Amino acid sequence: MRRSVLGLAVLLAGTLSLGACDNAATFDFTIVSGSENEILEPVVMAFCAAQKVACHMSYLGSLDIGLGLRPGQEATVDAVWPASSIWIEMFDSGRKVTHLQSISQNPVVLGVRKSKAQSLGWTAGPVTTAEILKAVDGGTLRFLMTSATQSNSGASAYLAMLAAAHGKAVLEAGDLDDAATLDQVARLLHGVERSSGSSGWLAQLYRDGTRKGAVYDAMWNYEAVIKETNDALRRDGHEPLWAVYPAEGVAVADSPLGFVARGRGQEVEDFFIALQAYLLSPEAQAQIAATGRRIALGRAAQAPPEPDWNFDPGRLATAVRMPEPAVIRKALTLYQEALRRPSLTALCLDFSGSMAGEGESALRQAVSFLFSPERAAEVLVQWSPKDRIFVLPFDNEVEAVWRGTGSGDDQARLLGQVLTMSAGGGTDMYGCVRQATALMVPFLARDDFLPAIVIMTDGRSDGDPAGFLQARAADNGRIPIFGITFGDADRSQLETLAGATGARVFDGTKDLTGAFRSARGYN
Amino acid sequence: MSITRRGLGIGLMGASAAATAGYVYLRDTPWLQAPAALGGFIGGEKKAFLANPRTVAALAHAGFAVDGRQAGSVEMVRAPELLSQNPDFLWPSSSVMVEIARQSKLPLRRAQVILNSPIVVYSWSNVVAGLATAGLVARSPAGYATIDLLAFLKAVLADASWASIGVEALFGKARIAATDPNLSNSGFMFAGLVANLLSGDVATPDSLDKVGGAVETLFRRMGYKSHSSGSQFEDYLAGGPGAYPMSVGYESQLLEWIIADPARWSRVGRSASRPVILYPVPTVYSAHPLLTLKPAADGLVDALMSVPLQTIAWAEHGFRGPLGAPGAGAHPEVAAMVPEHLDAIAPMPEAAVMLALLERLAA
Known part of the structure; x- marks a missing residue:
């Protein structure tokens, strides 16, 4: 009817x-x-x-x-x-x-570079979450995964990890208090090499990385997005991602x-x-x-199988049942505040003369949001005490270096320090990035953190990106440099830095606070 | 065949006589008058039946133009914001609602079960094949499948894996999904059925004290629960055996789906996993009692009980009649897959027990 x-x-x-x-x-x-x-x-x-x-x-x-x-x-x-x-x-x-x-059904799977999957022995049969954990623990596997609090594919992968770690069909609120479960999931999340707020952008990052020789091991994403990625990889003559469906069950997005x-x-x-x-x-x-999406019974035929990367939408995939909304909420807060890989973030804030007035006040508002735990928590981008933060206000030189953790006290102090700044002078963002990099490198040796430099600027910077990138030591290449534009900022300089480091530029001209928030979803 | 002149003459005469007789008969029947407009609340699963043009015509013929607005069965007999809209009738999906309506002091005039549909478990042929090897599912001689629901629920409560109950194709623990019993009738009925099965008889306040915890556990282990029986059924079909291996619903839902597009059903019949209806033994009937609140609606009971409307309800929407018997004229595929009689039907627990159970299951 x-x-x-x-x-x-x-x-x-x-x-x-x-x-x-x-x-x-x-x-x-x-x-x-x-x-x-x-x-x-x-x-x-x-x-x-x-x-x-x-x-x-x-x-x-x-x-x-x-x-x-x-x-x-x-x-x-x-x-x-x-x-x-x-x-x-x-x-x-x-x-x-x-x-x-x-409209369609989309399992979230782990796509592993095929040669990597072969070396791990994962092309021969079902792979359990325990085996994935072993590879992460042993340092042989890193993956891209969207932020569980900002994007569904990350949330799905994370909730499936929790369920698998606890060995239950459905997560209940009490399971999130189980120390062994949380330890296992935190270790799994240590495998996150890059994060983002968007599944589509993450796939782009993987493809760009492959093109540039910065090869990633793996990526959590929708089965259909892995297919889209593999179609592109094949066209470029690169090896595909092998689809791993964790045997305990995959989360299925119902679109x-x-x-x-x-x-x-x-x-x-x-x-x-x-x-x-x-x-x-x-x-x-x-x-x-x-496009590789799974279609409900009787509506159309599924896409044909592609055995070279383990794709067969006609094959049964045991799904993880979604928990109650209250349990999901608790799990997401837990991710943001305790389980995710901690952020190592440097904020380069433009306090040059052109920021005087409106720009300055928008920047103060944005930073107030960023360092107000209860406001940031509303949209699940709050810091955790494990995070390490550097704030570097700059004009033609870096005016100060303030550092802290993501604890409430440190955030309040950092906010107070930023609020003392007033605009003046010229603009050199490259100097700020150089100094931020120097501050971050010692932390990278420990491999505990997910690093990012975020530059907020409203103008044209002295210096040029190509020269800067050339001079940048090879071992610093893994710190992505994100940009947030304001006013009549020269987007091209930021785009060049972001493009070369696998980051992106956010438009803060209409909503600077929103742009900072989006950037946090990538770190 | 040729028609002789004489034959034609007789035919014309006959037609004219019939027309005269017809007019004499019809001038006293309601359909030459404007149908009486009636408004009320209905459970969502009956929306398609009431919107069917043949239903509308048959009701008009009986003198009624019915505007049925969708509302949850529990809320329509209790919620002041719905009752203050002054409905002429209520058409919930469970006979327990008659009792709750009486307790709510509604001015009930007539209360008559019009349609019935047993609560069933929807599964998939490949899952069912496994459950059959474990003895949880049996085929009746007539060809339909029954499930030992109590044994299955005990397996879920014991954290049994799918493999341990014969289903090798699925990984992990056995589970079943129903709708939120506080919002949707099929989940409500299933909660009653589960309480009965675990109590060993129709659940009472005493037995609920003993089995209430287990019912809570079963519903908690379902995780996210849909708010509507209709969306739950669509999720079941869309998700397939991996996402919805076992899903609670009404028998009428799959029947209506088959009848709506028989060609689709033939296509589905060729796929590796096909929807299968499992009849719990015993099960409960989701009865659809019409409760009239205004004199103008009293006649609606008789109209809906008439043969033409009962036939549409069964043949096009899969609803059984007031006594649970299938009607005539069903699609042959449907006729072959449903039992003629369900022998083991348990009554729902009384309203007080159900309300206490709802409270326990409130999220």
Whole structure:
């Protein structure tokens, strides 16, 4: 019955579009989605164009999509398409989202460089979490994984690790107090070589790394994203990632598409219903299956197996059952405050003359957010006492070096110190990066930390990035240099540094606090 | 076949007589008058039935235009914000709700079970094959599958692995998923069934003291629980045996899914793992009693009990009649897979026991 109602809606939408005699769009329709769905944008857009609706797809991490659904938040989109319905369950307590339906099923797997997988003996049969832990403990395996608190693929991998470590089908709140479980998961997370707030960006990092010879061992990501990566790797003549499905079970993301009612009338809701019906039609499902996504029974055939990297969407993968939302919340806080690999972060803050006035005040606000534990905790980017932080205000030279841990006292002190600064002088960000690097190198020897330098600047810096990168000692190459732009900042200098070090640049011109927050998701 | 002139004449005469008789009959029947508009709350699983154009026409023929708004069964008999909307009728999904409605002092006029659907466990052919080797699932001579639910629940409570109960294809511990009993009726009914099975009889306040902890453990081990029986069933189909090896639902759900697209069902029939309905022995019926609150709605009971509407309910939506018997005219695939009679039906525990159980299971 539901099918025929949807069929009717498609027909209706079709009739509406036939009625429109010019090419002008009848209305706008905005969708916010997880980055892994970027590959499906053409499928969505083709339908929108046929219906003469101007669709806009934007991409956010699962946490951000969830935060936008909290009670009291004004709805700014017409549809949400996060990686997993758990993020809607956790945040949409007012039940704003309706017509929620899974579009595809996506196990989160560990893709291991094939030669690495072979040397570990993992291409011969099932691999257990205990074996993964052994490889991490022995220093033979490092992986890329998105931040569990910012992105669904990281959260999924992390929750599956917890469940496997505890040997239970489903995590319960009490399990998160078990010291042995926590120890095992912290050791597994020690394998994180790079993190990020986006699954799509992480895959890009892997591909770029391979191209540049900075070869990573492995990456936790959606089975379909591993396929997308392998397709690209093959085109470039590189070895693929071997898909490891931890035998204890994999977390499966259900990619739900839901409607957000915000009083735009029946026409908009009818369009959504038609769009969803289209995406679930055999024709669209076949296109979606071709990207390596698993398709529900009877909708379309799965993508053909690719045995050279252990891919077979028709094969049964035991799924880890998602815990109750309250348990997930507790687990995520635990990740951020205790279990993740600690951050080693240097903040290079531009206090040059051009920052006077508005820039200075925006920077103070952003730093206040960053060093206010309760505010940072709301969006799960709080520091932990294990973190090591350097703050370096600079103009044409570094004005001060303040250091601390992520403890509450240290954060308060660092904030107080930043608030004493006032803008003046020229701009040389390279000097700051050089000094930050020198401060960080001794810590890197211990291999305990996930390092990052974050430069916030509003202008054109003296010096040039190419010369700077050349002079940079080879052993410092593993510290990524992130950029946050403000005002009329010269983005190209920051882009060059970020591109060369596997980092990215965040736009702080509209929302400096938001940009700092995003950057934290990568460290 | 040719029609003779004489035959045609007789035919015309006959048609005219029928038309006259028809008019005489029809001028006293409601469908020449405007149908009476009735509003009320219904469980979500009956939405498709009420929206079916043939249902709408048959109800109009009986003189009714029914606007059924979706609400949870428990909330519709208790929530002041729903009752203050002055509904003409309520159509929840469990007969326990009649008792709770009486306790809520609702002005009940008629309360009649219209439809029935047994609570079942949805599984997959490859999982079921394993459970059969362990003796947990049996095939009836008629071809449908029954599950020894008590034995399965005990295995879950004992932390048994799938392998130890015959299912080699799945890793890890045996589990089953139901909806949140405080929000959705199928989870509510399953909680009652579980309490009965663990008590060894219909659960009472005394037996609940003994088995309540185990029921809590079972529901806690389900992890995340869906808020609606409809989404749970869709998640089951979408997730497949890896994600939803065992999922609680109504018998009508798969039947409706098959009838909605028989070609899809044929395609599915060829796949390595197919949906299988497991009938717990005993099980409980999710009855669908219509509760009328206004005189205008009283006649709706008789209309819904009429043969045409009962036939649509079964043949197109998989709902059994008030006594639990399947109707006529089902899709042949459906007719072959469901038992004609369910012999072992347990009553639900009484309302007070269920309310106490809900409290224990509240997250």
